[in-house]
Amino acid sequence: MLILTCPCCGVSAEETEFHCGGEAHLKRFGPDSSDSDFETYLFQRQNPRGVHFERWRHVNGCGKWFHAARCTQTLEIFGTYPAQTTEPPQALRDRIAEKRPGWTQESVS
Amino acid sequence: MSELLTPLLGKSYDGLVQVAELPRRGMITLRGDISTATMRNVTTGLTGTAMPGRGRVELAGDGMLAWMSPDELLLVLPADRVPRALERIAKDLASAHHLALDVSDARAMIRVSGADAAVRDTLAKLAPVDFSAKAFPAGSFRRSRLAQVPAAFWCAGAGDFGLICFRSVAEYAFSALSNAADPAGTVGHYA
Numbered sequence: 001m002l003i004l005t006c007p008c009c010g011v012s013a014e015e016t017e018f019h020c021g022g023e024a025h026l027k028r029f030g031p032d033s034s035d036s037d038f039e040t041y042l043f044q045r046q047n048p049r050g051v052h053f054e055r056w057r058h059v060n061g062c063g064k065w066f067h068a069a070r071c072t073q074t075l076e077i078f079g080t081y082p083a084q085t086t087e088p089p090q091a092l093r094d095r096i097a098e099k100r101p102g103w104t105q106e107s108v109s
Numbered sequence: 110m111s112e113l114l115t116p117l118l119g120k121s122y123d124g125l126v127q128v129a130e131l132p133r134r135g136m137i138t139l140r141g142d143i144s145t146a147t148m149r150n151v152t153t154g155l156t157g158t159a160m161p162g163r164g165r166v167e168l169a170g171d172g173m174l175a176w177m178s179p180d181e182l183l184l185v186l187p188a189d190r191v192p193r194a195l196e197r198i199a200k201d202l203a204s205a206h207h208l209a210l211d212v213s214d215a216r217a218m219i220r221v222s223g224a225d226a227a228v229r230d231t232l233a234k235l236a237p238v239d240f241s242a243k244a245f246p247a248g249s250f251r252r253s254r255l256a257q258v259p260a261a262f263w264c265a266g267a268g269d270f271g272l273i274c275f276r277s278v279a280e281y282a283f284s285a286l287s288n289a290a291d292p293a294g295t296v297g298h299y300a
């Protein structure tokens with residue numbers, strides 16, 4: 001059971017109040033992109049064992065989308081942050097690096 | 110004009126607590142920048158309440174103003190005042206991007222009342238919310254789920270809780286609440 005804190009309304013709740021929207025920070029390839037880029041955008045995911053950045057929606061709450069960083073192996077939540085960003089905040093990356101020595105965001109992307 | 114009926118026809122159930130549909134009231138959902146003075150003035154003027162903070166509800170007489178999300182408020186007022194209220198909102202917020210809609214008949218409103226601890230126990234059986242008196246004091250407002258459907262809960266005072274859910278699931282919500290309030294289902298968690 002994951003306990004997430006929605007950065008939009010401040011509520012902390014277990015995962016049944018939320019809905020996961022898959023991997024975060026994907027680069028979108030739309031019309032006029034190559035078939036291979038479009039395929040990568042649609043289907044290719046990191047699926048790491050460990051640190052993962054995800055999109056979540058507070059579906060049974062305030063209804064807003066936000067981001068969460070968690071460990072797929074231990075289910076630890078490192079933190080949540082607003083949806084209006086293209087990359088995780090530095091403070092969160094530092095905290096993750098502290099908890100997972102050797103981890104860098106570049107090591108997964 | 111047709112007679113407007115509430116989804117549960119005023120049904121009530123007496124068990125560990127009382128579960129009862131509230132009489133029909135006007136409800137307006139209002140989205141936009143809720144931090145502005147204009148927004149505060151028009152909403153509090155219509156409901157006769159103070160402005161609720163994040164995760165809070167303000168109640169006064171037959172008016173209620175609830176914080177639904179960072180850009181959404183719910184106004185509750187007598188049903189016959191809704192058309193005038195919508196006109197007023199359109200006028201006062203004419204230059205502000207917003208959306209206002211009469212949702213009076215889109216929702217069901219249910220009151221759960223009785224001994225404070227028993228009411229909190231009943232609701233906690235159905236929602237992933239900490240309903241302890243410390244975490245959920247009077248004036249708290251929380252959107253969550255009630256068993257399998259979305260619902261919003263608030264605490265008006267000791268042993269006096271209200272909730273809204275969509276009209277289409279009113280029967281389900283009422284049944285789930287009545288079942289949770291079955292006299293054989295005492296939990297005593299918040300006692």
Ligand SMILES: [Zn+2]
Binds near residue numbers: 010058061064
């Ligand atoms: Zn939220």
